[in-house]
Amino acid sequence: MNAEPNYLNANLKFSPNAIPSGKLAWRSPSNIALVKYWGKKSVQIPQNPSISFTLSKSFSETEVSYSPAVSGKSEVEFYFDGKRNLLFEEKTAGFFDGLSSIFPFVNQLKFEIHSKNTFPHSAGIASSASGMSVLAMVLCDMERQLFGTLQEEADFRRKASYIARLGSGSASRSVFGGLVIWGEAEDVSGTSDYYGFPVNEGVHEMFADYQDTILLVDAGEKKVSSSLGHGLMNGNPFAADRFHQAHGNLTALLQAMRSGDTEAFIRISESEALTLHAMMMTSQPYFLLMKPNTLQIIERIFAFREKTGLPVSFTLDAGPNVHMLFPTTIKEDVKRFIDNDLLSFLSPKGYIEDEVGKGPEKIL
Numbered sequence: 462m463n464a465e466p467n468y469l470n471a472n473l474k475f476s477p478n479a480i481p482s483g484k485l486a487w488r489s490p491s492n493i494a495l496v497k498y499w500g501k502k503s504v505q506i507p508q509n510p511s512i513s514f515t516l517s518k519s520f521s522e523t524e525v526s527y528s529p530a531v532s533g534k535s536e537v538e539f540y541f542d543g544k545r546n547l548l549f550e551e552k553t554a555g556f557f558d559g560l561s562s563i564f565p566f567v568n569q570l571k572f573e574i575h576s577k578n579t580f581p582h583s584a585g586i587a588s589s590a591s592g593m594s595v596l597a598m599v600l601c602d603m604e605r606q607l608f609g610t611l612q613e614e615a616d617f618r619r620k621a622s623y624i625a626r627l628g629s630g631s632a633s634r635s636v637f638g639g640l641v642i643w644g645e646a647e648d649v650s651g652t653s654d655y656y657g658f659p660v661n662e663g664v665h666e667m668f669a670d671y672q673d674t675i676l677l678v679d680a681g682e683k684k685v686s687s688s689l690g691h692g693l694m695n696g697n698p699f700a701a702d703r704f705h706q707a708h709g710n711l712t713a714l715l716q717a718m719r720s721g722d723t724e725a726f727i728r729i730s731e732s733e734a735l736t737l738h739a740m741m742m743t744s745q746p747y748f749l750l751m752k753p754n755t756l757q758i759i760e761r762i763f764a765f766r767e768k769t770g771l772p773v774s775f776t777l778d779a780g781p782n783v784h785m786l787f788p789t790t791i792k793e794d795v796k797r798f799i800d801n802d803l804l805s806f807l808s809p810k811g812y813i814e815d816e817v818g819k820g821p822e823k824i825l
């Protein structure tokens with residue numbers, strides 16, 4: 462069991478007459494889980510370990526200007542896509558307030574935050590992973606620049622992942638590139654319930670640039686918040702078995718990815734996606750997030766795989782969109798398949814061709 466790092470640090474505070482001003486910006490990607498995090502304990506501790514691919518093209522880009530606060534507590538002004546966004550403002554202010562013993566300096570500053578996502582707004586793509594991880598990168602970068610701490614890259618990333626987790630569990634995985642585990646996995650040393658841990662070493666090279674084409678089935682807003690869904694696992698009659706199953710699936714999936722066993726990769730990751738939705742369907746209240754077109758697409762993926770023998774598979778997050786996963790070598794075949802057979806099931810926003818990426822990047 463990896464102990465919780467102690468990040469409480471009263472020294473990370475400016476003397477009252479030396480509160481600085483400045484600006485910095487980061488970009489941080491979304492990720493797609495293969496073994497799902499669904500169910501948590503307080504505070505932001507997962508009920509089971511999860512593993513995901515960090516994406517490349519679906520990211521949040523956030524510029525933060527800071528200056529001395531006038532009120533003596535942190536002040537946040539949040540602009541999304543150029544417009545003031547009070548919902549994000551409230552969320553971010555709450556997140557910063559919760560961090561006041563880890564980063565006492567946030568209480569001394571006024572933040573003006575400008576953020577945008579590369580993926581279409583309201584496309585049903587979860588933005589908390591990219592949105593919260595980018596804020597975590599910014600705060601840790603401020604600590605590094607202004608206090609001279611976190612000079613070691615590993616320390617910097619670990620703390621950023623810890624902070625991102627407090628904002629949104631899945632965000633802890635976006636702090637690293639490639640394949641990332643969050644949550645203590647029995648046979649993978651270095652994993653922790655408190656932060657993400659990259660596990661790219663020894664994984665078959667085909668997964669280094671694996672493709673994730675996100676088929677946008679329904680461009681509406683998400684109907685069920687993740688927090689509510691996680692909460693419902695507390696009363697789900699299958700919860701204990703599910704949490705246990707996730708451990709075995711993670712071990713088997715990682716093994717398959719190390720040996721390049723695409724058949725096992727497909728079997729486990731598709732089963733994980735359907736199990737996630739089965740958990741939603743067996744909670745009280747129950748909810749159904751797949752749409753008829755989600756099933757149409759899944760059926761066609763099965764048929765295409767059967768006919769061609771190509772290793773195309775799907776996963777889902779807590780919504781109706783389908784993530785199609787496949788190796789780069791068959792990109793052209795898959796594109797033809799989508800254009801010929803799947804377009805009629807998609808919303809006008811179409812699809813996003815994403816792939817495994819390297820993680821957050823500092824841009825200012």
Ligand code: DP6
Nearest residue numbers: 494497498629630631687688778779
């Ligand atoms: C279905 O990370 O969005 O995407 O910690 O409450 O912010 P909070 O939840 P969140 O949950 C993600 C759930 C999921 C599966 C996953 O990404 O592992």
